Amino acid sequence: MRNILLLAFNDLAIALKNKTFILILFIPLFVFVSLNLIDRTDAGANIVKIGLMQGYAYAPEITRSISAAEKIIAVTWIQNENEGMQLLKDRKIDGILTGNEAAPGSLALLVLKKESLHTIAIVQSFSALQKAAEGRGPDWITGIISLHQGDIQRQTLPTWILMLVLLIGFIILPAQVAEEKEKKLLLALLQTPIHEVQWLIAKLILGMVLIISAVLLLHLLGNFGPVHLFDYIAFIIAGSFCFSAYGIFLGFLCRNQASARTLGVIFYLPHLLPSAMSDVSQKLTAVAPLLPSYQLYKPLQAILLEDGSMASMSFDWIYLVLLGSLMFYLSYFLMKRRWLM
């Protein structure tokens, strides 16, 4: 135990000296600040900013309704289409109402992205406005209840956590292991009576401490608290164990830091993207469960956004622990063989 602690403290001291800790703390901070800029909660954030062409003859009831709804729609009159495009690109307006060439006499909405929350908001606002002007009753669907709770900060939290776990597991740890191999520091440590397993456990502690520190900071900054705290901690520990062991194993496959970073990126992106984007694509939803990263992402999403509990996710937890144990054993095997040392 004494040797494990000594080695773990040495690893943490190295992580401090080579600025790994700064990187790990910077990422949550950066994510938090960026999301705060996106996720505006002030009153102005709910106003739709619409551009109207000065030369276009809008139906009088449209301009009248828009003017009357000044609390939800802000109008900017634009000289020509070019000016409108520039305002759109600069995010100064959300959309432009212009003539629809495909259906003369009706209007088209020009936006930056068709599939965006802003576009939905504009269409909803104008639909409500039209119904009010025509004196019709409310829509069949009068509200949207989301299974995933919270604002964009909370909704993207599982993705950020997965990104941090994989960054530490696939980029930072393999590079650190490979560096110790490259500089023959691991062999120097093995000139002392430490056991190979002690060195491996110390590296696991390093990975888990880095991951847990980053996740903790993300939670503290966003003031997020899962309903099932114990289940959440259990998954963070299982995930950090699994991907730290995975990273150590990748480090053993490389002779030097440069190749470890390359290999790390090769593993990082295919583990991150399919899982993190599985919500927006049916094909990715089919592929993602084949990846171990999904076994962490899915439960985190369920616990953080759907108030899920571990009872329905025991398979994922056992999967992570077993995969981590297998990677740990493979690392031990390669270390005993002095693989690429």
Next chain:
Amino acid sequence: MQLEIRNLAKLYDEKRGLAPTSFDVGKGELIAIVGHNGAGKSTLLKMLASWILPDGGSVKFDGIDLKNRTAVVRKVGFIPEVPNLFDFFSVEYNLKLFAALSQTPFQRVEEILNEFNLIPFRKSKVQALSKGLKQRVNIGRALLSNPSVLLLDEPTSGLDFEMTRETYRLMSAMHGDGKTIIFTSHRPEEIKNLATRIMLLHEGKLIFDGSPEEYFRSESHEKLYAW
């Protein structure tokens, strides 16, 4: 015998590595292993230090099999050609870390710092030291647990004349303290007054094993320059 080496072998290819080799080493010997690059000198030493695993054969230190690494490392100190220290940290940190891992009292660190004239550099980061000083720290680290056998791989490689002389003086002093020393060298002339035994390796085979006097009288010495 302090070291019993039987059919120790590691083959990378036909001409590289070490063919099955057997020899014994008595307590207090100072053995120079000479030969060209790729002769198998470093491979032999690295196998004795458990840095690489042999393809076959056995090694016993005071009767303990090399496979029992954690027991053997207390008896053997290995000093590689390139110092392998934690560059970010100070000389003192490096020595204390390895002392703690070897369960050696920190008093021994003070002794090593004194013995190797490292007191003025104790707080210096290793990365700021000259190669000669790094090598001194490296040798000091290997001596922390007071091993009875020291293995030095090309200890004077890259050192200037002054530092080479200093390293040989240190080796001589350690030998005087009763330690068994095995080291590798390219330059037999330099160590003829130092070694008590010379072994010549060529293309992975041990082709001479005897005293320095016998070696310098033998054809092997002449051949070394002809190969």
